[in-house]
Amino acid sequence: MVVIFGFGPGSPEDEGEVAPCVCPNCHNQVFLHHVRSKKSVRLYFVPVVPYGTDDYLVCPVCSRGLQVSDAQLRHVRILEQERQPQPPAPKSSPPQPPAS
DSSP states (O other): OOOOEEEEOOEEEEEEEEEEEEEEETOOOOEEEEEEEEEEEEETTTTEEEEEEEEEEOOTTTTTTEEEEEEHHHHHHHHHHHOOOOOOOOOOOOOOOOOO
């Protein structure tokens, strides 16, 4: 019987734009993206047991990035919430004159 197992990062998930800056690698003015990679143990190439996550800020042009610590992650989430589009305010109709 052959058992195939492994471990390591999964596919990266782009959580969206976070902060405008000039990339120190490619020197383009970009919005850094928050990318999350969930680590898990795999059995027959199927993720079975998650054991952690890594968070990065990544340049969308050159794909270079830096790992974000837990303390920095709190600030990244605040920036993400600020970048979220706000739903449009409900349109109010003009006041109706009283019926006589």
